[in-house]
Amino acid sequence: MSFDNDQYRLALGDLRKFVEIMHKQGELVRVPEADPYLEVGALYEMSQEHLYPPVLMFEYMKGCDPRHRILCNVRTTKLMVGDMNLQALIDYRRKPKKGPSQPIDPHVVETGPVFENHLEGDAVNCRKFPAPRWHEGDGGDYIGTECLVIMRDPGSEWTNLGTYRVMVQDEKTLSVFIEPGKHGDVIRRKYWARGEACPIAVCVGQSPILGMVASTAVKSGVSEYATAGGRLGRPVDVVEGRLTGLQLPADAELVFEGFMPSPQEAQMKEGPFGEWPGYYSHDGMEPIVKVGAISHRNDLIVVGQPPTKPNYIGRQVKLPSLAAFWDALENAGVPEVRGVWNLQGGGYRFIQVVAIKQLHPGHAKMAGLVAAGWGGSYMNRMTIIVDEDVDVTNHAEVMWAMATRWDPKTQTDVIDGCWTGYIDPRLSPEKRENGDVTMSRIIIYAVRPFHWKEEFPKPNEVAPDLAADVRAKWKDRLSFLRTKQG
Ligand SMILES: Cc1cc2nc3c(=O)[nH]c(=O)nc-3n(C[C@H](O)[C@H](O)[C@H](O)COP(=O)(O)O)c2cc1C
Numbered sequence: 001m002s003f004d005n006d007q008y009r010l011a012l013g014d015l016r017k018f019v020e021i022m023h024k025q026g027e028l029v030r031v032p033e034a035d036p037y038l039e040v041g042a043l044y045e046m047s048q049e050h051l052y053p054p055v056l057m058f059e060y061m062k063g064c065d066p067r068h069r070i071l072c073n074v075r076t077t078k079l080m081v082g083d084m085n086l087q088a089l090i091d092y093r094r095k096p097k098k099g100p101s102q103p104i105d106p107h108v109v110e111t112g113p114v115f116e117n118h119l120e121g122d123a124v125n126c127r128k129f130p131a132p133r134w135h136e137g138d139g140g141d142y143i144g145t146e147c148l149v150i151m152r153d154p155g156s157e158w159t160n161l162g163t164y165r166v167m168v169q170d171e172k173t174l175s176v177f178i179e180p181g182k183h184g185d186v187i188r189r190k191y192w193a194r195g196e197a198c199p200i201a202v203c204v205g206q207s208p209i210l211g212m213v214a215s216t217a218v219k220s221g222v223s224e225y226a227t228a229g230g231r232l233g234r235p236v237d238v239v240e241g242r243l244t245g246l247q248l249p250a251d252a253e254l255v256f257e258g259f260m261p262s263p264q265e266a267q268m269k270e271g272p273f274g275e276w277p278g279y280y281s282h283d284g285m286e287p288i289v290k291v292g293a294i295s296h297r298n299d300l301i302v303v304g305q306p307p308t309k310p311n312y313i314g315r316q317v318k319l320p321s322l323a324a325f326w327d328a329l330e331n332a333g334v335p336e337v338r339g340v341w342n343l344q345g346g347g348y349r350f351i352q353v354v355a356i357k358q359l360h361p362g363h364a365k366m367a368g369l370v371a372a373g374w375g376g377s378y379m380n381r382m383t384i385i386v387d388e389d390v391d392v393t394n395h396a397e398v399m400w401a402m403a404t405r406w407d408p409k410t411q412t413d414v415i416d417g418c419w420t421g422y423i424d425p426r427l428s429p430e431k432r433e434n435g436d437v438t439m440s441r442i443i444i445y446a447v448r449p450f451h452w453k454e455e456f457p458k459p460n461e462v463a464p465d466l467a468a469d470v471r472a473k474w475k476d477r478l479s480f481l482r483t484k485q486g
């Protein structure tokens, strides 16, 4: 992976540097004059047809201030994620584990580019900034997709950053969808319990590292700013918001500051919004932000990264999650794991594949039971165990193993009562009502039965060595050997 190079570090901590690097490398696609009503979202969705979706800079958008831009596909670039294959996963796991970096507290500075423009009172108009209608069935325009929702714990110095979707309700009002139990929810409740509105800031354009840490679970009480500082090896510069005093990234592109009264006092209809499982699964009444101040840079950039249906190849697997999965299998004592992957179509949760070199009777069963039950298997539906000769990253190979080595009647387990979530579209209305947030799971053992695996017919495929020799000999004369059609 490219994680140690200078360009990566520069880009990670600075959105404008990221844009500059992408531009220099010819990877920035500028899209003029698209309509934020469905067209931006459709173009973005189609960009997911690539493993590394192109970085899209939407500019001069219909009905928008010509100085305002939307930037998509920041954290899915090759620069940010590196290679995306089994070897990359193996290399990632081999890297000496440094342990989590020590947090570095943010550095409070007097001012920063975020204050190039500041609006309060009558000048506040949330509708003046680009908020696309990303998906046809969305219940509103969303300005916050890969955003930072900033709050401070009233009892301590802890500033929390969370990525929670943000919808524009009207000129002076936003709404935020925060799932119960998330840090932002815990903090806002403390203000409400004291009869106060919760001070809140919503930042919708920031360095890639801040987007990364805000959407990952960090320990309660630890600021994501400090986590980001630890990862960058330097403090993140923050300024104090003029309305709330909350810490804002000094180089933030666009920040809304305001207060969130308790839902008893005010709430509005929020959602639905196209979710990562590929459905509109949730809407309802949510608390709102009464916006009192807006700060933004000149020529601001809103970072946009809404979910799409997970069938696209651009909905990448996450190597760190896969590495954690592989580690969990090994730590549970499953020997000879040769690969793990998530099959496209299931996002990075629903469908997991494990390749093993079978050592003993019951080995595949052991792998299957651990895989279906490990701690990270939230919202899993399907585990497929295959032999070591099957390429777990290749759909057709996995399907081939299922078609030819799996006897559904004897090589299947179905397990009931497993952990899922409310955005699981298959969770029945009855279960939702009763709070029974569980579903069944299937384990498919698409392996040669152990006790007669030596007699199992041999696969019919040109041997890799022979293929390489023949390709080398013929490739100058036969163009089909030079380009592989996907
Ligand atoms: C693009 C993206 C969108 C997300 N949207 C939401 C959301 O709308 N609501 C929510 O509760 N969590 C959402 N999450 C998950 C949270 O960001 C994640 O749980 C994070 O850890 C929350 O921060 P916290 O741990 O400080 O609460 C989203 C994550 C990503 C990557």
Ligand SMILES: [Mn+2]
Pocket: 160, 161, 162, 183, 217, 218, 219, 220, 224
């Ligand atoms: Mn947090």
